[in-house]
Amino acid sequence: MAWIIGIGSxxxxxxxxxxxxxxxxxxxxxxxxxxxxxxxxxxxxxGLLRYTxxxxxxxxxxxxxxxxxxxxxxxxxxxxQKSSENEDEISPExxxxxxxxxxxxxxxxxxxxxxxxxxLKKISISRFEWHSQIGIGDAAxxxxxxxxxxxxxxxxxxxxSSYMKLKSNPILTITPEFNxxxxxxxxxxxxxxxxxxxxxxxxxxxxxxxxxxxxxxxxPFSFIFGDDKKNKSV
Numbered sequence: 391m392a393w394i395i396g397i398g399s400x401x402x403x404x405x406x407x408x409x410x411x412x413x414x415x416x417x418x419x420x421x422x423x424x425x426x427x428x429x430x431x432x433x434x435x436x437g438l439l440r441y442t443x444x445x446x447x448x449x450x451x452x453x454x455x456x457x458x459x460x461x462x463x464x465x466x467x468x469x470x471q472k473s474s475e476n477e478d479e480i481s482p483e484x485x486x487x488x489x490x491x492x493x494x495x496x497x498x499x500x501x502x503x504x505x506x507x508x509x510l511k512k513i514s515i516s517r518f519e520w521h522s523q524i525g526i527g528d529a530a531x532x533x534x535x536x537x538x539x540x541x542x543x544x545x546x547x548x549x550x551s552s553y554m555k556l557k558s559n560p561i562l563t564i565t566p567e568f569n570x571x572x573x574x575x576x577x578x579x580x581x582x583x584x585x586x587x588x589x590x591x592x593x594x595x596x597x598x599x600x601x602x603x604x605x606x607x608x609x610p611f612s613f614i615f616g617d618d619k620k621n622k623s624v
Contacts (some may be wrong), residue, residue: 409586419577496573509591510553517558523574525567536566
């Protein structure tokens with residue numbers, strides 16, 4: 391009987407530890423002309439657990455109108471990491487099919503607003519930096535573009551502050567280039583949430599979704615994340 395109580399106590403301790411564990415997510419986006427790089431880092435237990443996803447390349451296939459997306463996933467601490475790399479090729483037909491799936495998803499997502507908003511209120515943002523350098527070679531049109539860019543950045547920041555907790559003031563900059571073509575963006579966002587809050591949101595999601603599951607043609611958003619059946623190991 392004592393060992394049963396011991397095992398039960400240990401399992402309860404592990405469950406509580408998982409529930410209160412805080413996940414730190416770092417999003418890094420770098421865009422310079424046609425060169426894009428996107429990285430997602432997940433960290434827990436003061437860095438003992440780490441998981442990294444790199445998307446270093448998004449380009450158009452020279453032989454077809456398809457997009458080629460390379461992804462690299464890394465698990466573990468630096469210096470002792472296991473990584474894998476995949477290459478996906480996405481055709482226009484895949485994009486059209488997934489757009490239909492997204493429309494199906496949107497039809498079901500209206501009722502999820504309360505669930506999503508409750509979870510987002512548990513997320514805190516400790517760092518939000520967004521730097522841009524924009525120019526189209528004409529001073530007048532560049533000025534108009536700068537105004538539109540500030541409107542977009544202001545809207546995104548307001549949306550974040552409405553749904554999540556901003557722990558520090560956002561750092562936003564836009565540098566105009568009036569005499570040459572230029573398109574550069576560097577975005578970094580660090581946010582935190584507890585696994586327990588994500589589990590509660592997931593249970594509410596499943597409860598709401600039961601009986602009302604949409605019928606997707608493909609796996610949702612495969613044109614963004616790639617279709618595992620099409621992945622080609624590199």
